Amino acid sequence: MRQAVMTGPGKIEMRQVPTPETKSNEVLLRIKHIGICGSDIHVNHGLHPFTSYPVVQGHEFSGIIEQVGSEINELYPGMNVTGRPQIVCGECRPCKRGDYNICDVLRVEGFQAPGVAQDLFATSPQKIVALPDSLSLEEGALVEPVSVAVHASQKAGDVKEKRIAIFGAGPIGNLIGQVCQSLGAEKVLIRDVSDFRLNIARSCGLENTSNATNESMSDAQLRVFGNDGYSVAFEAVGIESTLADGIHTIEKGGTLIIVGVFGEKPKIDMALVGDRELNLIGSLMYKHPDFEEAVRLIELGKIVLAPLITKHFPLEQYEDAYSFIEEQGDKSLKVIIDL
Numbered sequence: 198m199r200q201a202v203m204t205g206p207g208k209i210e211m212r213q214v215p216t217p218e219t220k221s222n223e224v225l226l227r228i229k230h231i232g233i234c235g236s237d238i239h240v241n242h243g244l245h246p247f248t249s250y251p252v253v254q255g256h257e258f259s260g261i262i263e264q265v266g267s268e269i270n271e272l273y274p275g276m277n278v279t280g281r282p283q284i285v286c287g288e289c290r291p292c293k294r295g296d297y298n299i300c301d302v303l304r305v306e307g308f309q310a311p312g313v314a315q316d317l318f319a320t321s322p323q324k325i326v327a328l329p330d331s332l333s334l335e336e337g338a339l340v341e342p343v344s345v346a347v348h349a350s351q352k353a354g355d356v357k358e359k360r361i362a363i364f365g366a367g368p369i370g371n372l373i374g375q376v377c378q379s380l381g382a383e384k385v386l387i388r389d390v391s392d393f394r395l396n397i398a399r400s401c402g403l404e405n406t407s408n409a410t411n412e413s414m415s416d417a418q419l420r421v422f423g424n425d426g427y428s429v430a431f432e433a434v435g436i437e438s439t440l441a442d443g444i445h446t447i448e449k450g451g452t453l454i455i456v457g458v459f460g461e462k463p464k465i466d467m468a469l470v471g472d473r474e475l476n477l478i479g480s481l482m483y484k485h486p487d488f489e490e491a492v493r494l495i496e497l498g499k500i501v502l503a504p505l506i507t508k509h510f511p512l513e514q515y516e517d518a519y520s521f522i523e524e525q526g527d528k529s530l531k532v533i534i535d536l
């Protein structure tokens with residue numbers, strides 16, 4: 198079978214490797230689509246702190262079950278599925294209390310363990326989520342980023358009837374906005390410096406947008422929320438200025454969820470955090486129920502995915518997909534590899 202191996206930053210080789218054996222407690226998947234995300238791009242640049250080479254990428258995917266091990270009952274060949282890429286220990290303190298997404302020795306397929314960029318991939322049935330017939334396999338590959346958004350939204354507690362600001366209109370910020378809206382948020386404001394991304398946000402039903410290059414956050418929040426302000430913020434960029442905007446403008450006692458990956462350490466005005474009784478909460482990946490909730494929301498038609506998909510490339514053109522992402526800059530959201 199074919200396997201795409203990243204041998205070093207920016208270099209992907211196609212190899213022929215033997216089909217993996219399916220153990221009695223595993224399922225074998227025929228991979229159909231793989232989404233490329235910001236973390237993958239960091240690996241392609243050689244800038245991901247926790248990934249070494251060679252690495253087989255691919256952690257957001259859909260596929261069809263090809264074969265099931267003899268111990269497995271609920272899954273059958275021919276089912277369309279997606280799955281979690283997390284490898285966890287089950288024994289550390291976070292795992293024991295059910296927070297395996299922050300396992301002390303968490304490994305993620307596509308980063309610290311081989312990912313799915315190959316025709317067939319053997320995995321554990323516990324990580325598999327079945328896709329209903331109403332979802333396409335293309336949508337199935339986007340369940341993973343939607344799950345990131347579901348998990349982040351739950352970190353804020355119940356978002357129903359809340360006023361919410363989102364910093365960053367990339368795929369994750371966009372999906373957080375859509376998830377919050379589908380869960381009954383009163384109003385969502387989404388901000389970015391890219392008009393292109395804000396346009397996409399509007400075509401996904403996020404009508405209140407603000408471009409940070411020509412509108413301050415205080416003006417934007419006044420325009421959108423009036424004097425009521427907002428009580429929940431999601432930072433989905435990972436830079437100091439957006440975090441500072443949130444800390445300065447959210448209402449007192451508000452909650453900021455940190456989803457963006459901060460490459461550089463931001464300076465935060467902790468005096469304001471204390472004085473305004475703000476809650477700063479981190480969010481990492483997802484748990485199994487977040488995947489199920491993501492599938493449910495997509496199935497209900499509450500999440501618009503099509504505008505997020507910029508382009509498809511076949512597996513053989515994995516490197517070209519990255520060149521395309523570089524060339525497009527802010528005009529590329531989700532690029533998908535087809536197998």
Ligand SMILES: [Zn+2]
Pocket residue numbers: 234235236237256257
């Ligand atoms: Zn990702």
Ligand SMILES: [Zn+2]
Pocket residue numbers: 285286287288289290291292293297299300301302303
């Ligand atoms: Zn653990």
